[in-house]
Amino acid sequence: MAEVSIDQVVDTKGELCPMPVVRARLAMDKLRPGQVLQVVATDPASCDDFPAWCRAQKHTLVESRQAQGVYTYLIRKGG
Amino acid sequence: MVQVKDSQLLDAETFARLHAQAHQETEVKRIALVASKGTLDMAYPPLILATTAAAMGQEAAIFFTFYGLDILNKKRLARLKVPPLANPAMPVPVPNIVGAIPGMTAMATWMMGRMMRKQKMPTVPQFLDLAKQLRVRLIACTTTMGIMGISKEDLVDGVELQGAAAFLEYASQAQVTLFV
Numbered sequence: 699m700a701e702v703s704i705d706q707v708v709d710t711k712g713e714l715c716p717m718p719v720v721r722a723r724l725a726m727d728k729l730r731p732g733q734v735l736q737v738v739a740t741d742p743a744s745c746d747d748f749p750a751w752c753r754a755q756k757h758t759l760v761e762s763r764q765a766q767g768v769y770t771y772l773i774r775k776g777g
Numbered sequence: 778m779v780q781v782k783d784s785q786l787l788d789a790e791t792f793a794r795l796h797a798q799a800h801q802e803t804e805v806k807r808i809a810l811v812a813s814k815g816t817l818d819m820a821y822p823p824l825i826l827a828t829t830a831a832a833m834g835q836e837a838a839i840f841f842t843f844y845g846l847d848i849l850n851k852k853r854l855a856r857l858k859v860p861p862l863a864n865p866a867m868p869v870p871v872p873n874i875v876g877a878i879p880g881m882t883a884m885a886t887w888m889m890g891r892m893m894r895k896q897k898m899p900t901v902p903q904f905l906d907l908a909k910q911l912r913v914r915l916i917a918c919t920t921t922m923g924i925m926g927i928s929k930e931d932l933v934d935g936v937e938l939q940g941a942a943a944f945l946e947y948a949s950q951a952q953v954t955l956f957v
Contacts, residue, residue, distance in 0.1 A: 713897045716829040720907060723832035754806075754833040 702760055702772055705733040711768065715743040719751050722773070726757070731777035734760065739769045748773070806835040809948035811956045815844030817857040817889055817901070823957045824848075824904040830953070831911035838914035840944045845957075846921045849932045854901050861885040868892070909935050916944060 708725045710718040718739040726735055737748065745762070748771050752759045756776035763770045787795070808830040812823040823839050830837040847853045861867060861876035867885060875881065893900070899907060908915065916939045917932055929938065948954050 716825050716832065717897070717899070720828050720832045720911070724907075724910065751833055754835070 702734055704736045704772070705729055707736045707738070710737060710739045710741070710744075712740060714741050715747060717741075718744050719747050722748075722751065723755075726755070726773070726775055729775050731775050733775050735773045735775065737771045737773065739771070740767055741769075744769050744771070806830075806833075806953075807947075807951040808835055808837045808953040808955075809944070809951040810837070810839045810954070812839050812841045812845035812848055813843050813957065815847035815853070815857060817859050817886060819845075819957060820848045820854075820857050820901050821898075821904070823955075824901070824908060826955065827913045828904065828908050828911055831908070831913045836914075836951075837911075838916055838944075838947060839908075840916045840918060840939070840948075842918035842921050846917060846925065846927060846932075848901065849905075849915060849917055849936055850927065851931060851933055854905070854933065857886075857901060858882050859885040859889045905933060918944075 706725055706729055708718075708721050710721050713721075718737060718741055722735060722737050729735060737744075741747075745764075748762065749759055751757070752773060758774040758776060760772040760774050761770075762772075808827065810823045810827055812820070814820070823845075827837040827839050841849050847857060859882070861871050861881045861884070862873055864871075864876070864885070868888065871881065871885070876885075905915070914937060915933075915935065916937045917927075917929075919938050919940050922928070922938070929936070
């Protein structure tokens, strides 16, 4: 897979729903369309929450990974 | 809205127009919540749902009524409590007779506060700030304010005052309405 350049990182490790999505939204507000946000989470609900959030906000979920209970999402801002 | 009879066949142009109209009508989703309880455990659900909805690009409003108005009350919002009486869901089950002992409410409140901090959950004042940042409408019920002798100055900044009719008009256009 081609390297995706990351413009902003949000670390929500240890936080529960809805905080990963809420923090992602606040961070995304500061980015321009096309820029990429990386969200790191440990909340298992984030697996469903981030795809749903991306659909609702018309962002693109470029990649989602899980390793040792840590979820990493790359999200390209839509618009 | 254009009325279409069952038997009437739609030409492509009309179909496209109706489709676009329907799509537009449902594009911005709306959630309307009522917060009617003034306990710590019941303050969280409406705040969580409204901030999440706003984070998803939906319009969100919470109508704070009766004891729910305490969630907006500057003097009380940081001191909301968990009632141990008639609450069989406590992490350590407490018989009602024990729950009625003075100090048990403080104890139950302290326990929930500790659980929340451990999971890095924002406090109620922090959640209100997040809600405002995400432009959740915080609406204080004017009737409750009158009954309980609460003025606008008693409430946090950025609160709207509304009656039931205005809120119901807003809620009637919402896809999600919940009473907490």
